[in-house]
Amino acid sequence: MNDRIYEKDGVTILELKGTITLGSGDVTMRDRIKELLAQGKKQIVIDLGEVSFMDSTGLGELVAAYTSARHQQAHLKLANLTKKIKDLLAITQLAAVFESYESLGDAIASFK
């Protein structure tokens, strides 16, 4: 998995590309979120538009990221979910947990 972190309008974007599965991308995502929270970032969007495959471990990492953010009074939102990831969130009822947006722009604007 590849990742990129950048700032836009005061919001931190974690852009992920590739697969997030057990042993591939899961630890990277966890480490990036940990780093961002340690830096004091309070408004974070994970851009999942280029994530081609996610398993239950990937879902678990999203949940862990969400709870870690909440514990640090940070807000974590999702953007650009693929149909499959939307389906996974719906099946597991995690769709009700995450604030997710159709586009990155919408996610960033939601912080204003």
Add this chain to the structure above:
Amino acid sequence: MCDAHRARIHVHLRVPSDLRFTDLFHLVLGQLAHEIQIPEERMDWVTLCLREAVNNAVLHGNKKDSSKFIEVEMEEVEGEFVMRVWDEGPGFNVSVLGDPRNPENLFRPNGRGIFLIRQLMDRVEFIHDSRGHFGLEMKIALSKKDKQEAANE
């Protein structure tokens, strides 16, 4: 070649119990999909379920003991695609698995693998063979029907 004369495909792989082989099974399944007409719209789910079952066998069935083995079978049987994932553990009591959708479990980072398999496959059975090995058998119909349509029949 006429379908009636086509030899039945049955893939059987046995490898040491290690997560690095999950990708191997993923690749084999991808190749097999060229031979067995797994509905394209369900292929990602079939792949996900195979990966979940293999990971579960390595981590929980064989408890990360790389001296043990896992076995994966994939075959087409009477209009269904069947996958069986075997480990050397004793199995587990399915009834004690929590529902990850329950409020007390919703924020847990784990506990969704078997749940997803049961949601996404048409039929799932927990089985034992004559050696006492534990197996997870997963089936999907090879027609275009989705799980709900199959259940309504």
